[in-house]
Amino acid sequence: MASIESITLEVADPTAADPFHTAAFGLDTQLRLRASDAPSTGFRGFTLALTVAQPSTVDSLIGTALDAGATTLKPAAKSLWGYSGVVRAPDGTIWKIATSAKKDTGPATRVIDDIVLLLGVADMAASKRFYVDRGLAVAKSFSRVYVEFAAGPGPVKLALYRRRALAKDLGVTPDGTGSHRLVIGGGAGPVTDPDGFAWEAASLAPAS
Template identity: 75%
Template structure:
């Protein structure tokens, strides 16, 4: 079991990114922002998913993100798994908003039930072993395609997904290189995993999205 305390996104303009995330998703302590000009091209190898309770909340959050400047990658639609869509924030981060429910049970609340960080891997089995060696435990596993780890009290869950499949799910090409533009904050760091994702020991010094820039 692990606990991800927060996610740090490396962005060109922290002030603009802060305004976007506050307006679109209402995220604060779960998300941190750090100025960076590290070069990156194409798919950054990860997505963030917001899980909600019903389709009305998916629509409300996607519409809020689009109004705040996001780009639609996949319009919200029904699938065999539920209902969801994908947007790309102005800073380049890809967000999927989804629910397993197919019918609404009430008006939209925009309440987020969970946040899932999906890391795209070239070898799911090797990355799975890497994280197991660092004390994580598996909650769900689908062969060499997908692994979800048991989560602690932190606000973010961790999962591994084959890179090409993750890109397809997000509606983008799997090609990309350079910086991932993300760091994961938690007690099991610091280290860099086999796919180049950086974990940092959580500190109070890193700016949160709700703090002034």
Template identity: 75%
Template sequence: MASIDFVTLEVADPEAAARFYADAFGLDPSQVRLRASDAPTTGFRGFTLSLVVSQPGNVDALFRAALDAGATPLKPAAKSLWGYGGVVRAPDGTIWQIATSAKKDTGLAGREVDEIVLLLGVEDVKASRQFYVERGLTVGKSFGGKYVEFATGPGTVKLSLYKRRALAKVAGVPADGTGSHRLVISGTTGPFSDPDGFVWEAAAATG
């Protein structure tokens, strides 16, 4: 099954970014990596990363830790029809959603992350879906031209496609943006660039 092994965020200061992600989320560097880049970028970079957790208390714990580590709140953690979640922007500019589908806590709150999801904001969901299917990814869920979720193996970063403007709205930012996505995706497929300019590399070439 084609999948994402890890993503690499291109940041101005990798050491500072590494401290933030360790302090805020305790992320496993095998899934989210960092590399130095000064590529020009403005506004919305066209993607978000989501931390999916088991209960609202974990959302709150991660949200507070992110703010304490220097993140900017974009949407406060709150209840919604689908569950509970909030959005922050890391100091390096990456937008993170922290969310759970659970409505109530079932245990002590912690910062355990169950799943990392990369949501790509694309102009044409159906065309991008077909592009990825032709490169070996398997569709797990699909809602017409609005949203696609690809099936991935355990321990890998999940990939989803969303309309760019809709994703920006979810993130709480304007949809406009130019320049580099500041993101490189590494997996069992690639290398290539998708129709929206997201760059994939072969995992063996960067791991």
């Protein structure tokens, strides 16, 4: 099964961007940074979602993200699906921190249960077929709006969301041009998917 082995964020200054990801979320091994000045405006078409056990963990992670320089896109709040909030990192990456629980069931922690890469897609059927053809197994599928793939051996799960629906969920407009500022390392690469998201062999993704 193809899987995501690494996520590389392309940023203007990796040295300046690195402390945020460690201080905010403790992700010093799951993410890599790469210098890039590729033009990019508006919504980059993806988000990194951290799923956790309870609302107090959401609040804790969002709190440290804001302390480290993030800005709020959506304040943490209850919803039909649980409790979540959305922030934008100083490098422009959008992060969603969420739990399906609406009440705490124990002491607050900072444990991250899953890291999910959500890609905004224009044609769900075409994008789903692209990834299924490369060995990813569908775990959940909701009409032509959302597809989640089964977790592989890598540290990051992959899911697809209609671009406009994803932008609305994150509290941003769907318009954007230029680079996604994202490279996915894993078994599907090297290849570019129907929405322009680039994959490369995991061994080629350099550490920050």
